[in-house]
Amino acid sequence: MGNLLEVNDLTIKFRTAKATSTAVRNVSFSLEAGETLCIVGESGSGKSITSLSLMGLLPENGEVSNGSIRLNGEELVGKTEEELRKIRGNEISMIFQEPMTALNPVFTVGYQIQEPLRIHKRMSKQEATVKSVELLKQVGIPNPKEKIHQYPHELSGGMRQRVMIAMALACEPSLLIADEPTTALDVTIQAQILDIMDDLKEEFGMGVVFVTHDMGVVAEIADRVMVMYAGDVIEVNDVQTLFEDPKHPYTKGLLGAVPNVDDETQEMKVIPGSMPSMEDDIPGCRFHPRCPMAMDICKEKKPALIDVGKENAAVRCWLQEVDTNADTTIAASGGFENVLSD
Amino acid sequence: MPTQPLLQVEDLKTYYPIKGGVLKRTKSHVKAVNEVSLEIYEGETLGVVGESGCGKSTLGRTILGLESKSGGSIQFKGNDIGSLTERQLKKYKKDMQMIFQDPFASLNPRQKIGKALEEVFVIHTTMSKKERKQRVLELLSEVGLNKEHYDRYPHEFSGGQRQRIGIARAMALNPSLVVCDEAVSALDVSVQAQIIKLLKELQAKHQLTYVFISHDLGVVRHISDRVLVMYLGTTVELGTTEQIFKNPQHPYTKALLSSIPRPIPGRKRERIKLEGDLPSASNYPTGCPFHTRCPVATEACREAKPEWREVEEGHYVACHLV
Numbered sequence: 001m002g003n004l005l006e007v008n009d010l011t012i013k014f015r016t017a018k019a020t021s022t023a024v025r026n027v028s029f030s031l032e033a034g035e036t037l038c039i040v041g042e043s044g045s046g047k048s049i050t051s052l053s054l055m056g057l058l059p060e061n062g063e064v065s066n067g068s069i070r071l072n073g074e075e076l077v078g079k080t081e082e083e084l085r086k087i088r089g090n091e092i093s094m095i096f097q098e099p100m101t102a103l104n105p106v107f108t109v110g111y112q113i114q115e116p117l118r119i120h121k122r123m124s125k126q127e128a129t130v131k132s133v134e135l136l137k138q139v140g141i142p143n144p145k146e147k148i149h150q151y152p153h154e155l156s157g158g159m160r161q162r163v164m165i166a167m168a169l170a171c172e173p174s175l176l177i178a179d180e181p182t183t184a185l186d187v188t189i190q191a192q193i194l195d196i197m198d199d200l201k202e203e204f205g206m207g208v209v210f211v212t213h214d215m216g217v218v219a220e221i222a223d224r225v226m227v228m229y230a231g232d233v234i235e236v237n238d239v240q241t242l243f244e245d246p247k248h249p250y251t252k253g254l255l256g257a258v259p260n261v262d263d264e265t266q267e268m269k270v271i272p273g274s275m276p277s278m279e280d281d282i283p284g285c286r287f288h289p290r291c292p293m294a295m296d297i298c299k300e301k302k303p304a305l306i307d308v309g310k311e312n313a314a315v316r317c318w319l320q321e322v323d324t325n326a327d328t329t330i331a332a333s334g335g336f337e338n339v340l341s342d
Numbered sequence: 343m344p345t346q347p348l349l350q351v352e353d354l355k356t357y358y359p360i361k362g363g364v365l366k367r368t369k370s371h372v373k374a375v376n377e378v379s380l381e382i383y384e385g386e387t388l389g390v391v392g393e394s395g396c397g398k399s400t401l402g403r404t405i406l407g408l409e410s411k412s413g414g415s416i417q418f419k420g421n422d423i424g425s426l427t428e429r430q431l432k433k434y435k436k437d438m439q440m441i442f443q444d445p446f447a448s449l450n451p452r453q454k455i456g457k458a459l460e461e462v463f464v465i466h467t468t469m470s471k472k473e474r475k476q477r478v479l480e481l482l483s484e485v486g487l488n489k490e491h492y493d494r495y496p497h498e499f500s501g502g503q504r505q506r507i508g509i510a511r512a513m514a515l516n517p518s519l520v521v522c523d524e525a526v527s528a529l530d531v532s533v534q535a536q537i538i539k540l541l542k543e544l545q546a547k548h549q550l551t552y553v554f555i556s557h558d559l560g561v562v563r564h565i566s567d568r569v570l571v572m573y574l575g576t577t578v579e580l581g582t583t584e585q586i587f588k589n590p591q592h593p594y595t596k597a598l599l600s601s602i603p604r605p606i607p608g609r610k611r612e613r614i615k616l617e618g619d620l621p622s623a624s625n626y627p628t629g630c631p632f633h634t635r636c637p638v639a640t641e642a643c644r645e646a647k648p649e650w651r652e653v654e655e656g657h658y659v660a661c662h663l664v
Contacts, residue, residue, distance in 0.1 A: 042530035058436040142561075156619045157394075186393035186557065188616045191601040195615075212532065216603030257535040259560035261602050264583065268564060270539055271532035274500045 004207040005031040005054070005175055010067035012049055012058065014278065021278045022048045023062065030312075033174065036208040038222035038239070040215070040254075044275040051177050051211045055094050056084040073173060078340050090120040093168035097180040098259045099160035109136075109163045110148025116170045135166040139196055148185060158189035159288065165196065172204055172295045179211045215258045219243060224312065228252050230286040233305060247308060247315040249293050253336050261299040263283040269336035285318065292336055293319060345382040348519060348551050349405065349418075353520055354378045356397075356404045356413035372624045374400040376575040379650070382519070387545070387552040389566030389583070391598070392557055395620050397575040398555045402521040405553070406438050407431050418519070436466050439517040442596070445508030449496040455507055456482075456492035462514040476640040480509040486540060502533035506540065513544060521553045526561060538565060559602055563587055568656075571595050572629040574620065577650065581657035591659045594632050630662065638663060 012024040024046040031037050041047040052058055054069055056076060069076040071091060076084070089093075096102040104112060113135060114128035123131065129148070136144035139162040161181060168176060178197070182190040198221060201208055208309055210219060218225055222239040227248065235248040247251045256269030273290040276282055282289065288298040297318050304315045355378075357371040373448050375397045390398045405407045405416060408421070416424035423434050442448060449458055463474045475492075482491055485506040491499075499507065505525065512520055522541070526534045538561065544550060556562050562569060562583075565586050569586040571579040571594065579592040590596045597614040616635045621627055627634050633643040640662070648660045 042532060158619055186620075187559075187601040188393065188597060189619065190600060191602070191615070192615055194603070214603065215531075215605040219605045219607040220603045222607070243605065243607050244448055257531045257604065258605055259538075259558075259564045260605070261560045261587070261599065262604065264563055264587070266564075268535050268538065270535045272536070274502050274533055275530070 002036075003030040003060075004033045004072060005209075006068070006070040006073075007054070008068045008070075010050070010053065010069065011051055011065050012046070012062060013065045014059075015061045015063075016279075018278070022065075023231055023278045024053070026067070027228075027233050029226055029233070029236065030066075031175070031207045031209065033207050034201070034205045036210055036221055036223045038218045038225045039140075039209065039211045039228060040213065040218055040225055041228035042213055042254075042275050044230065044277060046231040046278075047211045048179055048230050050228070051094075051179050051209055054175075054209065055088055055092055056081075057088075057094075067184050068132060070080045086120075089116040089173075090171045091173055092175045092177065093171070093173040094177040095161075095164050095181045096177065097183050099157070099164045100152060102164060103160060103242070105152055108149055108151055113148070113163065113167050113170055116167065120171050131170070132166070135170060137161070138167045138169075138200065139163075140192070141166075157185055158192065161185060162196070163192055164284075165193075165200070169200060169204065172205060175209070176201075178210075180213070182217065183212070185213065190217075197221070215243075215255060215334055227254070230282075231278060232286055232316060233314075234287065234316045235314070236305075237308075241313065247319050247320060248287075249291050249319070250287050256336060267338040269338060285316075295319075295341045346384050348419060349382040350415075350417040351381075351405065352379050352415045352417075354401070354404060354416065356400050356409055356410045357412040364523065370624060371412075373575045375411075376626075378572075378575075378577050379414075380570060380577065380580065382551060382553060384518070385545075385549050386567040387554050387565055388460045389562035389569040390553060390555045390572060391562050391569060392560060392572035393557065393575070393620055395597075395622075396572040398572050399523050400575075401572070402440070402523050402555050404555055406440055406521055407435070408440075410458055419501070420488055430570040432466075436515045436520070437517050438519045439512035439515070440523045441505075441512045441520060441525040442506050442527050444498055445504050445511070449504075449507070451496055454493050454495060455499075458496075459507070459514065462511060466515055477514075478510075479661045484513070484544070486536075500533075501529055502536060504531075505529060505537050509537075509540065509544070516548065517550070519551045519553070520624055521555065524557070525554070527556060527558060531594065535563070541565065545617070559587075561597065571598070574626070576631055577658070577660065579657075579659050585654070585657045588621055589657075591653060591657070591664045592632075592661050593636050593638055593663070630660075 008028050010024060010027045013020050013022050027050055039047040039050060053064055065078050076124040110132050113292050114130040117128040117131055119122045132148055133144045136147055141147050141159060142160050210221060224238050225242045226233055227235040229250050235251050246255055253269055257271060259268055260266045271290055284300050285298045285303055288294040295318060303316050303318045305314045306320055307314050354375055356375040359368040360370050360372060362369045367588055378401060393636055400409060404411050407447045411424055418434055440496050459478045460474045463469045479489060487506055526537050529537060554565055566583050568582050570577055573594050579595045590599055597616050600614045618635055621634055630643040630648050633639040642662050648662045650658055650660045653659050653664055
């Protein structure tokens with residue numbers, strides 16, 4: 001069976017007043033039905049832009065300049081707005097970080113859930129109402145029959161996010177894209193939403209692309225993880241291996257910089273400097289100015305994404321290329337300084 | 343642990359009126375901070391945690407006099423500062439500073455950073471222009487920025503650098519108490535670790551006392567000596583970091599700790615599920631404020647508000663069942 005989603009060599013450029021800059025470089029990945037791929041990175045890594053491009057929702061000044069996005073074998077790059085509209089909300093749906101800005105304040109939540117059903121599935125008003133009540137029940141909203149008559153501002157943040165999920169799932173899409181869906185929520189509510197998403201993924205058998213910066217959330221829901229830095233994919237692996245045996249110094253630093261709630265003796269790592277902006281022209285590896293392991297070659301030549309042992313696992317680092325067993329020579333800490341350096 | 347309280351808060355209340363009707367009479371109150379009592383010791387970091395709407399930020403702002411209290415007392419270095427006028431408060435304000443989540447929001451986009459930082463000295467000191475510039479340059483280097491940044495505008499800085507500016511501003515007058523309100527929450531993890539490191543270094547160097555308000559329990563665990571857990575305006579548990587994280591007593595603290603996603607894949611956690619949302623502070627539940635979501639609530643919890651009791655040395659809990 002072919003993959004649900006195939007992204008090949010995707011490059012996204014932005015035109016600004018000064019010049020054209022590249023936000024995402026040669027990104028390739030694939031996703032099977034029922035699989036959850038987490039795209040992890042900090043702000044400016046290109047993770048959100050990648051996810052928006054899958055929906056054909058890039059900002060006006062952005063464009064896919066190279067590469068292909070195939071959903072069930074069908075090419076999405078180059079489709080007209082009209083053609084894309086038939087796919088959005090139907091075969092691909094998206095959940096955003098801030099449901100208040102994604103929901104329309106002047107329509108009831110019921111109306112907004114029914115809209116995709118009526119447009120894509122050509123349901124009658126009655127059918128759509130029945131279905132929307134059912135959907136709200138599925139995402140754990142109490143009294144769904146009354147709730148469909150309410151407006152977004154009448155609901156709490158957690159409830160609004162549930163409505164968003166119900167809307168996204170209305171047409172039973174084969175691909176769900178979630179861009180930081182729980183970042184704005186409190187932890188107790190986040191736990192509820194993650195549980196719902198997990199249950200629904202099983203039920204509908206969707207493929208999920210989940211964009212987040214929270215390593216805790218990644219560990220909880222991902223099957224595979226793709227780490228991005230400044231527009232490049234720097235490491236891909238299954239979630240278990242990525243957490244237990246990260247290869248790229250940046251992945252190591254990122255994992256080490258997350259404060260662990262269960263361990264007060266943990267030595268938090270500090271990655272010096274900050275993420276370059278997409279206009280910055282950095283020769284060689286884009287991480288080398290912040291990398292404690294940087295060698296001469298890192299400053300001159302960009303490393304390729306090379307496979308590490310098995311399928312769907314790769315890393316973009318000269319330390320790997322120079323010596324495939326190099327990970328044993330990189331300190332487990334990734335060479336970063338500790339927060340408590342006294 | 344140091345024993346001298348720097349700040350003592352007793353029975354503190356911050357209420358906001360809800361007005362309604364034709365005559366705009368006060369119908370009821372939003373109890374943002376409700377009967378909070380605590381002591382903050384010199385040189386310690388007190389972490390304050392809770393979900394949005396629990397009153398943790400209002401507590402911090404009330405302590406600094408940025409919100410007016412509705413009842414109770416605030417003692418700073420033995421002086422009752424809660425009832426002072428704005429003018430009388432000015433000399434204490436030097437000693438108590440705040441670091442905000444987004445310092446960009448409080449910076450004038452058309453004013454150079456150096457000038458913005460100098461303003462502090464214009465208001466609170468009699469330094470000459472030259473002295474002010476000298477001091478600002480010192481501050482910049484202390485927070486990890488350099489001379490060139492003096493002449494830059496706010497938009498030229500990254501998130502982490504802006505937070506460094508916010509810290510420089512707070513440190514300018516050598517305060518003894520600094521309230522950090524979600525100071526690292528908006529930052530990326532790699533930058534967050536840098537700022538935590540800076541805050542720790544400054545604390546060691548200047549014997550600072552921090553009130554560290556955050557919703558991120560991981561960060562709180564790493565920076566705090568003691569932790570206060572709040573829910574719906576009231577304090578539910580207070581203890582040393584060890585007591586709160588290793589031996590939590592209140593059902594809310596337990597649920598909060600169990601909800602945090604851990605960065606360990608493949609481990610199915612025993613999560614204590616909390617049903618529903620935080621009730622609104624204007625519609626305050628009777629009895630224990632947590633009983634509407636508490637998995638172990640009994641009849642007594644619905645009727646009477648639990649007392650704030652010491653269950654072991656320095657460990658306070660407000661729960662009928664503990």
